[in-house]
Amino acid sequence: GQQVMQIPQYQHVQEGEDFTTYCNSSTTLSNIQWYKQRPGGHPVFLIQLVKSGEVKKQKRLTFQFGEAKKNSSLHITATQTTDVGTYFCAGDAGGTSYGKLTFGQGTILTVHP
Amino acid sequence: DADVTQTPRNRITKTGKRIMLECSQTKGHDRMYWYRQDPGLGLRLIYYSFDVKDINKGEISDGYSVSRQAQAKFSLSLESAIPNQTALYFCATSDLPVGQGAREQYFGPGTRLTVT
Numbered sequence: 001g002q003q004v005m006q007i008p009q010y011q012h013v014q015e016g017e018d019f020t021t022y023c024n025s026s027t028t029l030s031n032i033q034w035y036k037q038r039p040g041g042h043p044v045f046l047i048q049l050v051k052s053g054e055v056k057k058q059k060r061l062t063f064q065f066g067e068a069k070k071n072s073s074l075h076i077t078a079t080q081t082t083d084v085g086t087y088f089c090a091g092d093a094g095g096t097s098y099g100k101l102t103f104g105q106g107t108i109l110t111v112h113p
Numbered sequence: 114d115a116d117v118t119q120t121p122r123n124r125i126t127k128t129g130k131r132i133m134l135e136c137s138q139t140k141g142h143d144r145m146y147w148y149r150q151d152p153g154l155g156l157r158l159i160y161y162s163f164d165v166k167d168i169n170k171g172e173i174s175d176g177y178s179v180s181r182q183a184q185a186k187f188s189l190s191l192e193s194a195i196p197n198q199t200a201l202y203f204c205a206t207s208d209l210p211v212g213q214g215a216r217e218q219y220f221g222p223g224t225r226l227t228v229t
Binding site: 001006030031033035041048088092098099100101102103104105106 | 205207219
C-alpha cells in the first residue's frame with residue numbers, strides 16, 4: 001500500500017533559526033496536505049498543495065510540492081517559540097479512495113528561546 | 114475543534130474488555146475517519162466512512178470495528194482490548210472533495226486509551 005515517509009523525526013533549533021521537514025511518498029499523489037499538532041492538542045490543517053511544482057507561502061512558512069508529485073517540504077524561516085509542535089504531511093493518492101489521507105510519521109519541532 | 118467531539122477523553126480499561134469510543138460532529142460532513150496516534154508512527158487510519166452506508170477498512174483495522182449510526186455519529190469499538198491498543202485515538206471529518214483537491218480534515222480532541 002501507499003507509504004509516506006517524513007524526515008527528520010525530531011528537530012531542535014534555536015529561536016530564529018530556520019527549519020525544514022521533508023515528505024516522500026512511495027506513489028504519485030493527487031494532492032498533499034500539511035497539518036500542525038501543538039503539544040497536547042489535535043492536528044490542525046495548514047495547507048493543501050495540488051499542482052506539480054506548486055509553492056505556497058503562509059507568512060514564515062513555505063510549502064513545496066515536487067514536480068513528480070511524490071515529495072513535499074515545509075520550510076519555516078526564523079522560527080519562533082510558537083512554532084513548536086509536530087508537523088505532519090498527509091498524501092492523497094486519489095482514485096477510488098479520493099480524500100483518504102496517508103499521514104507521514106511527523107516531525108517534532110522544539111524551539112529553544 | 115468544538116464541532117467535532119469525542120467521548121470519553123480518557124479511558125483506562127483492562128485486557129479483554131469491550132470498549133466503545135464515540136465521535137459526534139456538527140459540521141454536516143459526510144466523511145468521517147478514525148485514526149490512532151503512537152509516538153514515532155504518526156497517524157494511522159483505522160476505518161473511514163464516506164457516507165452513512167459506506168464504511169471502509171484503513172491500514173490497521175484488525176481488532177477494531179465501527180458503526181456509523183447517523184451522518185453525525187461514528188463509533189469505534191475494541192471488541193477485546195489488548196495492551197498494544199494503548200494509544201491516542203482521533204476522530205476526524207471532512208467535506209466532499211472539490212476538483213483535484215481533497216478537503217481538509219477536522220479533528221476531534223482525541224481519546225487517550227490505556228489498556229492494562
